[in-house]
Amino acid sequence: NAGVTQTPKFRILKIGQSMTLQCTQDMNHNYMYWYRQDPGMGLKLIYYSVGAGITDKGEVPNGYNVSRSTTEDFPLRLELAAPSQTSVYFCAAGRQGARVALHFGNGTRLTVT
Amino acid sequence: TQLLEQSPQFLSIQEGENLTVYCNSSSVFSSLQWYRQEPGEGPVLLVTVVTGGEVKKLKRLTFQFGDARKDSSLHITAAQPGDTGLYLCAGVGANMRFGAGTRLTVKP
Numbered sequence: 001n002a003g004v005t006q007t008p009k010f011r012i013l014k015i016g017q018s019m020t021l022q023c024t025q026d027m028n029h030n031y032m033y034w035y036r037q038d039p040g041m042g043l044k045l046i047y048y049s050v051g052a053g054i055t056d057k058g059e060v061p062n063g064y065n066v067s068r069s070t071t072e073d074f075p076l077r078l079e080l081a082a083p084s085q086t087s088v089y090f091c092a093a094g095r096q097g098a099r100v101a102l103h104f105g106n107g108t109r110l111t112v113t
Numbered sequence: 114t115q116l117l118e119q120s121p122q123f124l125s126i127q128e129g130e131n132l133t134v135y136c137n138s139s140s141v142f143s144s145l146q147w148y149r150q151e152p153g154e155g156p157v158l159l160v161t162v163v164t165g166g167e168v169k170k171l172k173r174l175t176f177q178f179g180d181a182r183k184d185s186s187l188h189i190t191a192a193q194p195g196d197t198g199l200y201l202c203a204g205v206g207a208n209m210r211f212g213a214g215t216r217l218t219v220k221p
Contacts, residue, residue: 004155031207035211040216041213041214042119042201042212042213042214043156043201044211045208045209045210045211048207048208048209050207056208058208058210059210090155090156092155094209096207099144099161099163099205100205100209101146101158102146102148102156102158102203104154104155104156104157105155106153106154106155107153107154107155
């Protein structure tokens with residue numbers, strides 16, 4: 001049981017390049033999230049999804065896109081990378097409910113130069 | 114603007130000392146969670162508090178949810194180096210938001 005798996009672990013992009021951060025979960029959780037964490041800071045919500053086919057913006061969605069075609073996968077797309085998107089990106093999955101526990105992946109460290 | 118304000122931002126103490134960190138909000142939450150994050154890893158859930166005034170204990174960690182369900186505290190007794198990490202609170206909802214965290218360092 002892998003939980004939440006993120007790939008790649010590390011990536012360096014040049015300004016203007018695009019990429020997709022992959023996230024897959026094998027827990028059959030309906031809720032999934034993308035967060036970014038800047039050095040020494042907490043987590044900021046980028047996008048979230050409450051189920052397949054449903055996505056919604058979080059606090060910092062600009063410059064990102066997501067899709068949720070299946071329960072398992074929730075990829076995050078960067079279309080035109082900018083230095084301000086240098087960060088560590090975490091994907092998480094959880095069940096609906098007051099006691100929902102988020103299970104996080106180990107993150108993708110992205111540098112845009 | 115952070116929906117959840119955590120304080121202090123940084124805390125460095127000696128092994129054996131006690132400490133309390135706080136999580137405050139102007140919003141009411143149905144429940145609130147505390148996570149701990151170690152370097153290079155994702156956050157891991159420590160506890161969920163649901164009822165106003167609730168107190169939960171996990172070994173040397175005591176969590177309290179405010180009566181109005183807007184704030185919470187985490188108290189650690191006799192801190193150990195293994196407690197070092199980033200402590201994050203989160204307001205539970207469909208769009209789960211986190212505070213900026215308290216970075217705790219416990220020196221041997």
